[in-house]
Amino acid sequence: MIKKVLFLFLIPVLTQAQRVGTNVDRIVAKVDNYYILRSEVETIMQRSKEQDQPVDKCQALESLAVQKLLVAKAEIDSVIVEPDVVENQLDARMGEMIRIYGSEKNIVEQFNKSIESLKSEVRQQVTEQLTAQQMQQTITEGMSVTPAEVKIFMDNIPKDSLPTIPTEVKVAQLVRLAKLTVAQKSELKQRLEDLKLRVEKGESFEELAKEYSEDQGSRTYGGDLGWAKRGQMVPEFEAAAMRLEPNQMSEVVESSFGFHLIQLLEIRGQEYHARHILLRPEYNRLDMTAPTQFLDSLRNFIVTDSVSFSDAVRLHSEDENTKYTGGILQDPSTGSDRMALDLSMEPNLYFTVDTMKVGTVTAPLPYRSADGKTGMRLLYLKDKYAPHQINMKDDYEKIKQFALINKQNTEIDKWFKEAIAEVYIKIDPEYQVCKLFEY
Structure with missing residues (x-):
């Protein structure tokens, strides 16, 4: 069993x-x-x-x-x-x-x-x-x-038991994320600067990290990230951390994860040990006007064949996971670029793609990344494969x-x-x- x-x-x-x-x-x-x-x-x-x-x-x-x-x-x-x-x-x-x-x-x-x-x-x-x-x-x-083992496996499946592959699709996306306003950035920076001042006045960095940091992975440990090798952290974080002396705190650092207040604990050769307090934007409050307008304009160029969807993705998409693969989405359970067109799909994606024709591009649609970032995206139905009995070809x-x-x-x-x-x-x-x- x-x-x-x-x-x-x-x-x-x-x-x-x-x-x-x-x-x-x-x-x-x-x-x-x-x-x-x-x-x-x-x-x-x-x-x-x-x-x-x-x-x-x-x-x-x-x-x-x-x-x-x-x-x-x-x-x-x-x-x-x-x-x-x-x-x-x-x-x-x-x-x-x-x-x-x-x-x-x-x-x-x-x-x-x-x-x-x-x-x-x-x-x-x-x-x-x-x-x-x-x-x-x-x-x-x-x-x-x-290949020989694959053939033996296939040959051992009774012909009347061969499964039917359901309708599959190949879908690509082009993502533009909503940006923080100057006021929102200033608010986050000020909160971290206030926390830095509290540490300088004698409060524990570790206890403040436990209370305020939004990095759930390190929050429990007082913001402690353990030892890291060069190239392991995002560049902005590493550059700031490596400029510090032990026990020294950084200025507020912005990265793709949010805003950091970093304290270097130790350094040895090419490794460093730091902790941080991370604050993230409230993504649900961000204005979608700019990414929507940008994608509306870009979509016009795509549908009039002024630029291919894959080139537009390479030049303009802000989703790093698909930016260099033409925006092609993968089935999360198999890693394949062909996804079953059924309710195993993310619901919003399924109900959109189910109504599309091959070669068409949607209007800008709301988007949320796995780590909570919000924005808008264009979807492109690149191909659709009819149901068929599984075969080696x-x-x-x-x-x-x-x-x-x-x-x-x-x-x-x-x-x-x-x-x-x-x-x-x-x-x-x-x-x-x-x-x-x-x-």
């Missing part, structure tokens, strides 16, 4: 207990020192149903038990996920929640908890999910498939990915057989009917 449930690791779990703000729940399984709650099982079942991949309670329980087992073994084998990776993923998920619910205020009302309280609860789940993924990657590290990369996953799952199954013997597992009587980890 394990191969069928591994995909559930990626489902974010916000339980009904969290939603209504109560701690009433029940432990239904224990894997080493990790517990599984009944609400988690029920939420997995509900989420998988919403994604049209329904699972029963045994499959849901096993998916969670698999994750706990991976985490338990990761602890034994010293496989860890860095805190900043956890916080970046947490920020991305909170950004997605803001997109879904419309605002932080709506989230607070929906879950009856503050944003910080909700983040604290979700952080442990994110840590476990990322640790499980890291352990899984460690098990399958370096694995690949040859049109879908080789997909088949190659399936073959690799199959090979990795075989290796993971071997690993599980050995790992189960090393970890204590206890199941509640209600779930004894579930024969977990059977091969």
